[in-house]
Amino acid sequence: MSLVLKRDTAFENIPSIKAKTLRINLNPDIYGTFAEIGAGQETARHFFRAGGASGTIAKAMSAYDKEFSDAIYGVEADGRYVTQPRLKTMLSHEMRLMEERITRDKHPDRLFFSYANTVATIDFSKRYKGHGWLGIRFQLEPDQKEFDEIILHVRFKQTEARLQQETLGIIGVNLIYGAFYKYHKPRKLLKYLYDHIDKDTIEIDMVNFSGPNFKGVDNRLMSLQLIRNGMTDAVMFGPDGNNLLPAAKLYKKNILALRGSFRPVTKVNMDMLKKSYNIFVRDRAVDESKAIVIFEITLSNLKADGEIDERDFMDRAELLCSMGHTVMISNFQEYYKLVEYFNNYTKAKIGLTMGVNNLVDIFDEKYYRHLSGGILEAFGKLFFKELQVYLYPMKNPETGQIMTSNNIKVHPRMKELYKFFKYNGKVMDIIDYDTEIMDIFSRDVFKKIVNNEEGWEDSLPEGIADIIKEKKLFTRERDIDMK
Known part of the structure; x- marks a missing residue:
């Protein structure tokens, strides 16, 4: 059954993080993987703690060691790990495994997703505040061949790694929840990313929507929303209309x-x-x-x-x-x-x-x-x-x-x-x-x-x-x- 018919009409007030994760966990169709590098498995942790995670999580993993990471995802051309190309590689790899290992004849109604983040939190000297990429690749129909995708770049403002990790976990939940239940209202989806998060704790300075369900979304207009909503002070976009990381x-x-x-x-x-x-x-x-x-x-x-x-x-x-x-x-x-x-x-x-x-x-x-x-x-x-x-x-x-x-x-x-x-x-x-x-x-x-x-x-x-x-x-x- 299509999730498009299940658009969010309940939860008029802001649902708690547990309520969001539980709603996803109790949806028998949503099923995917979590790959989190650099700040613990903070997003997956919320789904495990909410209960019913076995109905949502096919796999949760972290590859902190660089050689392990390269063995799984390959070596990036620039040799770096906290980058948009690395995030896209992670999303592609994990989604491919989902399609290969979860057969459609047994699970015809499953809606696959892969969530990933690659993050560097604040260092011990506190010279570098930390930043990261997070994104989700997902489908809203079981037979959807071209996946939808939302990618964000964030900058941490907190001065403790533990607090940054907690914030990352919350924004990850908000992103996954928004992808499935607010995809038809991308402006509101952006605002909901800050549910239960103080804007002084994290900055979102880039976002890009792509895929069949976002064909009517102009990413330049989404950039403008980041400024208007006080999520960042500056955004950039290139000649192709896609947003760039300043x-x-x-x-x-x-x-x-x-x-x-x-x-x-x-x-x-x-x-x-x-x-x-x-x-x-x-x-x-x-x-x-x-x-x-x-x-x-x-x-x-x-x-x-x-x-x-x-x-x-x-x-x-x-x-x-x-x-x-x-x-x-x-x-x-x-x-x-x-x-x-x-x-x-x-x-x-x-x-x-x-x-x-x-x-x-x-x-x-x-x-x-x-x-x-x-x-x-x-x-x-x-x-x-x-x-x-x-x-x-x-x-x-x-x-x-x-x-x-x-x-x-x-x-x-x-x-x-x-x-x-x-x-x-x-x-x-x-x-x-x-x-x-x-x-x-x-x-x-x-x-x-x-x-x-x-x-x-x-x-x-x-x-x-x-x-x-x-x-x-x-x-x-x-x-x-x-x-």
């Missing part, structure tokens, strides 16, 4: 970040990127083979018109991904927080491409009143030794004057501070800008698109206008899966 993408990289609304992306945005990138990679400190470009949109930018319009967000993402770019959504309104975040993963050179207005805002004290050290504390984090600002000029709409680092107006109290950073080479003007596009503003283009006016197409990079028209982006006619 730590893996940024690790030891030379980073060039361009912040904007990209509503829509214009010729000015692309000229800013092209010209600043050329300067960036000419720097002796930059290894171009290890350089990455990030298009960053802040959560506050997405809320510019009030509440977040998810269709509007998806339209921006659609265009940037179609151009082959990597996108970051962050909760860092202030630039120094963005740089601080990058510094967690790289000590290589960081470049920030911005317009004149953005630079003026950086020197506005109102953004730093919450810091005990005020603007000086923020600048100590922002203008560290390997950071440089690439400034794109702006035409003054009233006077026609081209505004650069040499003639911008900052608050009188900030003049000397500004001069200090400018004349120490932290701010570099982009001088070979395209003079023909200085009058293009994305807000004007957006208004014309929304009002169905003419004459906006030439303001956009080649092919972008066609995509907007074909997919009806930035209009109410477009619909996306809002589950």
